[in-house]
Amino acid sequence: MANNQTYIALLRGINVGGHHKLPMADLKKLMAKKGFKNTITLLNSGNVIFEGAEEDIAQLEERMAAFLEEEFGFPVPTLIRSRKEIEQILASDPFKGIEVTKDTRLYLTFLRENPDQEFELPLFSEDGYYQIIELQDRLICSVLDVSGTKTTKGMDILEKLFGKDVTTRNWNTLLRIEKKLG
Numbered sequence: 001m002a003n004n005q006t007y008i009a010l011l012r013g014i015n016v017g018g019h020h021k022l023p024m025a026d027l028k029k030l031m032a033k034k035g036f037k038n039t040i041t042l043l044n045s046g047n048v049i050f051e052g053a054e055e056d057i058a059q060l061e062e063r064m065a066a067f068l069e070e071e072f073g074f075p076v077p078t079l080i081r082s083r084k085e086i087e088q089i090l091a092s093d094p095f096k097g098i099e100v101t102k103d104t105r106l107y108l109t110f111l112r113e114n115p116d117q118e119f120e121l122p123l124f125s126e127d128g129y130y131q132i133i134e135l136q137d138r139l140i141c142s143v144l145d146v147s148g149t150k151t152t153k154g155m156d157i158l159e160k161l162f163g164k165d166v167t168t169r170n171w172n173t174l175l176r177i178e179k180k181l182g
Contacts, residue, residue, distance in 0.1 A: 004051050004052065004053060005051065005082060006082070006083035006181070007081070008048070008081050008082075009079070010081070011048065011076050011167070012078070020076070022068070026071075026072075028041060035052065037050065042173070042176055042177060042180055043176075047173060064078045064080070077164075079111075087178075089108065090174060090178050094134045098133070103147040104144070105143070105145075106143055106171035107141070108141060108169050109139070109141075110139060110167050110168070111162060112138065114135075115135070119161075129146075129153075130144045155168060
């Protein structure tokens with residue numbers, strides 16, 4: 001019998017600007033129907049904590065993306081991390097030493113695979129308001145100063161460097177996931 005594992009699914013591009021609506025209550029029901037247990041959704045932006053049999057994460061991502069598209073009628077890019085991976089990110093505290101003001105945004109961008117190219121860090125945007133400060137295992141840590149640019153500009157830089165098969169969360173969202181994990 002397989003061991004149960006706690007996973008965190010990060011869904012990309014749902015419930016944004018009235019597009020790709022995916023009600024969290026419907027998602028929880030679907031997860032139960034697919035055999036997952038103790039599903040918790042966080043915020044309306046596609047953060048899902050759930051338990052399931054231990055399996056290859058890449059296969060789980062594919063399976064989940066397929067049943068979400070089948071159920072909701074549009075593609076739902078899905079990146080999944082184990083509880084242990086999320087706990088390791090939190091323990092590493094990639095933003096320690098960063099001075100946070102009301103204009104500072106701390107972002108974690110999750111990748112499906114590690115990038116092929118190497119980068120000299122920190123990597124700054126041309127205007128200096130956005131910087132990538134760290135690359136971890138399938139993770140980019142970045143800082144944005146919204147006093148000089150918009151969040152979308154930082155996301156555009158990420159997509160240009162790493163493609164669209166990524167999803168980004170604010171550090172505060174990860175801290176909220178940590179609280180839900182208990």
